[in-house]
Amino acid sequence: MDVLFEGQAEIRFTHPDDFREWVRTHKKREPVEKLMTEREAIARLVSDGDYLAYDFSSLTRGPQALVREIIRQRKRDLWVCAEFTLHESALLVGSGCASRIDVGFMGYGSYIGKVVAEGRVRVFEWTNGSLAFRMLAGARGIPFIPMRNLLGTDTLRHSGAKVVQDPFTGDPICLVPALNPDVFLVHVHQADVFGNARIFGTNLFALEAAMASKKVIVSCEEIIDPSEFRKEPSKTTIPYFLVDAVVHLPFGAYPGGVQGRYDLDLEHIDKVNAITNDQEMQVYLQEYIYDIEDHTTFLEKKVGWKRLQELIRRAAIKEGYH
Amino acid sequence: MGVVEFTDTELMICSAARLLEDRKTVFVGWGMPQVVAMLAERLYTPNLVQVFEFGAIGPRSLTPFVRGTMGGPSNVYQSLQWINMNWAFSYAVTGYIDYGMIGALQVDLYGNVNSTLLGGTYERPGRRFPGSGGGNEVASLCWKTIIVLKHEPRRFVKLLDFVTSPGYLDGPGAREKAGLPRGTGPWRVVTSKALIGFDEVTKKMTLLGVLRGVKVADVLEGMGFEPLLDAKLQEIEPPLDEELRILRQEVDPSGLIIRGERMRTER
Numbered sequence: 356m357d358v359l360f361e362g363q364a365e366i367r368f369t370h371p372d373d374f375r376e377w378v379r380t381h382k383k384r385e386p387v388e389k390l391m392t393e394r395e396a397i398a399r400l401v402s403d404g405d406y407l408a409y410d411f412s413s414l415t416r417g418p419q420a421l422v423r424e425i426i427r428q429r430k431r432d433l434w435v436c437a438e439f440t441l442h443e444s445a446l447l448v449g450s451g452c453a454s455r456i457d458v459g460f461m462g463y464g465s466y467i468g469k470v471v472a473e474g475r476v477r478v479f480e481w482t483n484g485s486l487a488f489r490m491l492a493g494a495r496g497i498p499f500i501p502m503r504n505l506l507g508t509d510t511l512r513h514s515g516a517k518v519v520q521d522p523f524t525g526d527p528i529c530l531v532p533a534l535n536p537d538v539f540l541v542h543v544h545q546a547d548v549f550g551n552a553r554i555f556g557t558n559l560f561a562l563e564a565a566m567a568s569k570k571v572i573v574s575c576e577e578i579i580d581p582s583e584f585r586k587e588p589s590k591t592t593i594p595y596f597l598v599d600a601v602v603h604l605p606f607g608a609y610p611g612g613v614q615g616r617y618d619l620d621l622e623h624i625d626k627v628n629a630i631t632n633d634q635e636m637q638v639y640l641q642e643y644i645y646d647i648e649d650h651t652t653f654l655e656k657k658v659g660w661k662r663l664q665e666l667i668r669r670a671a672i673k674e675g676y677h
Numbered sequence: 678m679g680v681v682e683f684t685d686t687e688l689m690i691c692s693a694a695r696l697l698e699d700r701k702t703v704f705v706g707w708g709m710p711q712v713v714a715m716l717a718e719r720l721y722t723p724n725l726v727q728v729f730e731f732g733a734i735g736p737r738s739l740t741p742f743v744r745g746t747m748g749g750p751s752n753v754y755q756s757l758q759w760i761n762m763n764w765a766f767s768y769a770v771t772g773y774i775d776y777g778m779i780g781a782l783q784v785d786l787y788g789n790v791n792s793t794l795l796g797g798t799y800e801r802p803g804r805r806f807p808g809s810g811g812g813n814e815v816a817s818l819c820w821k822t823i824i825v826l827k828h829e830p831r832r833f834v835k836l837l838d839f840v841t842s843p844g845y846l847d848g849p850g851a852r853e854k855a856g857l858p859r860g861t862g863p864w865r866v867v868t869s870k871a872l873i874g875f876d877e878v879t880k881k882m883t884l885l886g887v888l889r890g891v892k893v894a895d896v897l898e899g900m901g902f903e904p905l906l907d908a909k910l911q912e913i914e915p916p917l918d919e920e921l922r923i924l925r926q927e928v929d930p931s932g933l934i935i936r937g938e939r940m941r942t943e944r
Contacts, residue, residue, distance in 0.1 A: 458808045460811075472801065472805050478805075481809075483762065504770075504818055506843070508842065509799075510840070557760065559732075614749065621744065
């Protein structure tokens, strides 16, 4: 197959056999209890230089408490998969944790746009669809996957995709490399202590990313008994043997919401998005992350039960989330 | 004859909603397109199947529009199916999605779209924006793409600062030559003054209509290129009372999306 065009972006790439070796040696097949604190999970499983991915959106079921813990532990040189992301990328860059971003959608608020323009974080151009497809290839154990878009654009030029002549149709086709993140963070509705997990509602690539990533941290609203999963197997989103840590973090998506449980807190989200410069960023990080010991303290001191009750009350739509 | 007052955003929303067909499918992006789809569903296309990149297939979104509901419960209410992103885009790439709707920072004569950066270089842009999101997928894979943007001359440029999502690239046959699916491409550009299509042969932008009371010269003034003029130029009717009532009272009563520059036109 002739390569007709090559995008310029640097990519994080793992040979499928290297990933298989990782799974063979690091992923425990037997169910062991993986319940731990967020501090322990991030300290054990996130290393400087890691490639980090997460599901779902900043406003709905994002792993916000885990992201805050990464910032609290001052991890460095992370490469972030900014898929469908709003303020996480800004906080991870503003805290000095992330140095590279694969961009699917990197909004909103002016801080992140400014630091990219100043050249303080390296960005590589993708799309929401191509990053999801890369994750699918990672989960399929194949080195790349062909797709029908990116073609003809500057997005392609600044991505790490390649265009080849498709041996079946003879037409040009875009190949995107598999993505095998070092760490995948996912906040779910229900999990058991072994790591079986249930998500209600839609997702980006929860199963794909859990399967494609070397280390998987699940945080959950609720811990349920393992026998529940065997009663209704069609509800299992992620089986335990993909998972390395389970953290019980009620309201773990705050300031985002979790479907059927609590609504997002737009006032707090506005506060994050109003950050325009480093000074304001440092003030926010100090007040809401560095000075706060853990997620429980964050909820107690920075949100309060009264506010949480209000957010629970606002989550009036329950249909489908059970 | 009276005078009707509205915002530029309301006009764009109403014009775009009138373009959609009932019993068809549309890929809907965040923000204004969501509101367009809600208005269309309530007034013109009750059986429109809305598809969202985050995996909601055929929801009947609850009103009022709540800011920040991309993927949230009111946005995905009463869907036919809840699935994930790879499957959502699969509906588009296999040809099931009739319309796609996206916004733009800049467009060129062939309907190519920039939503990534303005000025400077890629490494050091003058201003950086969120990027493609799912826009590149929508513009590449849906049968007919509708581009919605404010009618400002600086947005209509000869050369885009960055080609985020493909229009007809550099002319007839270019999409197919690049490997994009056959028979797809930009179909309409909805602005706050005009409705624009694309010439079947040359694939160049063609002015189809202007808002009542606006002169063609006003529409063309300052644009970085000259679109073709359709032989039967239409007059775009300003927002109808019923459209404005639904938008202001039911869909977006707090004015999160419909706010904008005030305009007025004779009824």
